[in-house]
Amino acid sequence: MANPIYARLQATAQRLIAKYGQSATVKRITPPDPVYGGDPVETSYTAQLVPMTYDQRYIDGTTITTADRQIYISSLGLAIVPTVGDVIAAGGVEFHVIAADPNNYDGVTNVVFIVQGRIAA
Template sequence: MVDYVRLEATAQRLIAANGKAVTLVRAGAPTGPEWDPQPGPDTEHAAIMVETGYSLAYRSETLIQAGDKLGLISTDLDIAPAMSDKIKIDGDTYEFIDLQPLNPGGTTLLYQFQARK
């Protein structure tokens, strides 16, 4: 039987050892009257990621564009990342193009993402 909790701990440890700090930015909840809602302030959440990058072979005639960021985000977070979130990497803000949990056996081990400016 596979111990997914142990695999998640290993993924967290490896991403922390080889990754870098980033920030997940989540849009704030709307405030104000129902007929005139105003966007609430964004909330920022610390995260650790490893940039996996891509080769030119992956870029030709695919959905990956020059400047896209591909990587893995640790599950050691206070929120689960969502497609509507943004990610700040090295001071630049990117929108998620794709965000998928790797979750065999019902335990999320890490999040794989593609993000674009």
């Protein structure tokens, strides 16, 4: 059963991301069928997000680099859960998703998606 506090936290996160964030797209590439073959299918989903630089104390040069961004994505209205392998296009920059955290504390409500995005070279 959904806890009402998480729905309130989700609404607060959405409101803040809408106020301070930007529109972007999350692209997911589905590989071709292993039996029938074909071409990979790219599907784009519209999202509201805020990309932020990591605090210097978290940058170690291997797990988190200076090119990485911590991206807060509103879970409201997003049809997918961002995962490793997705590409986020925001502000003319593409980020590959390196790590993802759905912030789903009760198993029902995704409060906000926090992903580690690395600038695509």
